[in-house]
Amino acid sequence: MTIIEESATVPAPRAGDDKGGPLLEVRDLHVEFHTRDGVAKAVNGVNYSVDAGETLAVLGESGSGKSVTAQAIMGILDMPPGKIPQGEILFRGQDMLKMSAEERRAIRGRKIAMIFQDALSALNPVLSVGYQLGEMFRVHQGLSKKDAKVKAIELMDRVKIPAAAARVSDYPHQFSGGMRQRIMIAMALALEPDLIIADEPTTALDVTVQAQVMDLLAELQREFNMGLILITHDLGVVADVADKIAVMYAGRIVEQAPVHEIYKRPAHPYTKGLLESIPRLDHKGQELFAIKGLPPNLMKIPGGCAFNPRCTMAQDVCRTDIPVLHQVTEQDGTDLVGRGSACHFWKETIHG
């Protein structure tokens, strides 16, 4: 953990600095889980920021810490066993980790809302969707039951659920997967929050429905000028909607960049591997590339760069030194704005 100070000094791209800092900024966040079998270090010094109207995509495989980071921001981590030993989560410049439980609750749902992956299990099965939507207004704005119901119908209309007024008293299991996810989105949007965290919002859906839901989300985000953190493992989803991208591995950000550059020129071998493992029509007939090995055991993260056992470029230095997030530059040394790579050999990767 000696590397923390170094990585913390690497500047995160700040688009909205002039307006007094970004909407949300995560600084050197650490999360660990104390279990019977040992301590799992799920997040190990994450830095990222989002501005109003901006979409940050956080990319990574299972166990990379992308969801845990989001839960830490929302304040819905199970603690214990979860623990945040260090780090700051600044919302409009204020550290939420230092707030009282009541202050945080006032932010949850009203200022920062979350969309969960599996709407069927994330919605309460025994309460009607109208009740669950209306609850936002009743609790946060003190509306009456009747007014809340009217608002719930409006919301359902807004996320394009057909016959909203007729279906407001239905229960989650009576809706299709896509409709349920729309209800989830409606619930997050209810109080027009500043920031929405969407945790794999389309993973559980059919491919055809995925695009509709993503489009809806992007449209509403533009309309309300919200910040959006989109957590996903699907590179395809990201390209259309995200402004910038952060790739996570073993609880760290290994690469960050504006969205289109990363597809053209990845600066980290892991990102490169991810991109190469997408099946492509023009490579039909060739063997599909796959990153060898398995994600690391969070109880025993490999020394040095956590990716080294799976990396094709790994050298001795990768097994001993944890790479900091280097500013990525052009070959001539000019900075590439907003780009960083936590690889000792980022130059070879991007330019090699």
Place this chain on the structure above:
Amino acid sequence: MPETLNKASAGAAETPAVTPVPVAAEKPRSLWSDAWRDLRRNPVFVISAVLIVFLLVVAAFPGLFTSVDPDHADLGKHYLGVPSYSHFFQEDWFGYDVQGRSIFARVLFGARASIIVGVCVTLFVTLLGGLVGMLAGYFGGWFDSLLSRITDVFFGIPLLLGAIVVLNAFTHRTIWTVVLALGILGWTQLARVMRGSVLTVKQADYVQAAKALGAGTGRIMFRHILPNAIAPVIVVATIALGGYIAAEATLSFLGIGLPPSTVSWGNDISSGQTVIRTAPHVLFFPSAMLSLTVLAFIMLGDAVRDALDPKLR
């Protein structure tokens, strides 16, 4: 795979996202070996298992612990005398009962009746209930409806009430009539548990795969479904065993269970209640042994359930 890290690591050992990588060399963990590994570390299991082994030894060989005849009555030894608590393992350790018999000896010899009733009733109901539940769950349809309604009929009669009525039909009551009375009314609970469990397992992919590969009905039932459906049945049966022991004692207490000549805790509690105000120890020791036995089985069942149900860890 969805990102379940948070929940999974909260749930500790079984977290797929956290543990599996370098452990390829470790032997594969099945539900049962995992449960066993858990059980050995669980103090509740260890205590209850030791207690049960001890009770089984007492039930089988009470003579190992005392040479006193539990039926030997000496009216000179008065029940009002205070037990000699320092006389470990001696005749008068727990004092004497109303007829001047050694309570220590009677408590030891009384274990046999309780254990036999508990174990036999449990075997009976597990086999009968398990079979009915398996058939109902596996075949479904009208056959399931029929079996389920029959189960409902028996379930509608409270255990104790029904057992009293059944036992009244026998003029000569023995341990086996008690086993029968509790057994023919007690199987419904296990049939329901088994049916539910089989219904769940039946949907599993490996059962569908076995069917697709043309496995016979018997093979599917006993090789594929039974081993996977049996866990909740074992848990319920273990806990129920304690309940049957308590039920036997209750019946004996009501004077309708084991014949008075049988040395049993229920009978001794029944005779002890007459002197509860003057000599509470006459009632206390058989009650304590009975409670301890019931406790041991319930604790065992609890521990096994916790081990087999990773959801609750």
Place this chain on the structure above:
Amino acid sequence: MGRYVARRLLQMIPVFIGTTLLIFLMVYSLPGDPVRALWGDRPADPQAMARLRHEYWFDRPVLAQYWHYLSNVVTGDFGTSFVTGRKVIDVMAETFPVTVRLALVAFAVEVVVGLSLGLLAGLNRGKTWDKLVLVITLLLISIPIFVLGFIFQTIFADQLGWVTPTVQNSDDISQLILPGVVLGSLSFAYIARLSRTSLAENLRADYIRTAIAKGLPRRRVVGVHLMRNSLIPVVTFLGTDLGALMGGAIVTEGIFNVHGIGNTLYRSINQSDNATVVGIVTILVIVYLLSSLLVDLLYAALDPRIRYA
């Protein structure tokens, strides 16, 4: 919903017939000739015996007797006790309210104490309160009800002198509190454990995380989102438990000398008073069936997934 209720009612009929028949067969296979027993040691008058046998349908096959009985029951006639000569319905009218009061006290104890302990333990899983509740309930479950009755009698009547050891007036509900607590103790231990497990399990559910993410106060998360889901298995248990309470009443009423249905039933079994036994058990079966119907309806009210299935 209407079809659901209708289906459940239809299902009850065969179960009712089956259970009463089962009881009828068990009771009428009891040994001893109740008619001959009337004369005791004196020589019996064969003509009078035959007349009585005919009058009470003893000379017909058991199934015919059962059919005769069942058709009378439907009209509210439970027959006349051969032993005491009293109408069974009168005996039940006298004793049933006492047991109902006793069972209600037990039921109230179960629900209030059981649920509170379950909530306390379930929300503090793994902490001291949780462990304490687990130990207490484990002890209550392990101690047979009659032993517990004696313990309570000794403590509250003999030592503390709060109550009389046995019930003097079965109509006085305050005197039924101690027997009620004893009767309900086993079940409230079960309810405490059941609701604890259920709460702890649901506390990890995704929709609870959603409720927290919505910024709801903890009171609301627990009271609205957690409770309703967690109560479903508890309600099921409560329903089937009514029957067990009636069975337990035999022992409890015996220990505390409550003149309720359990006491009467026990005496009737010993006296081979078949008409009274069958009558009481029939009523108990009806109570059981109605309560399980009620549970199913409650279940449907609590869980919409059942309602629309």
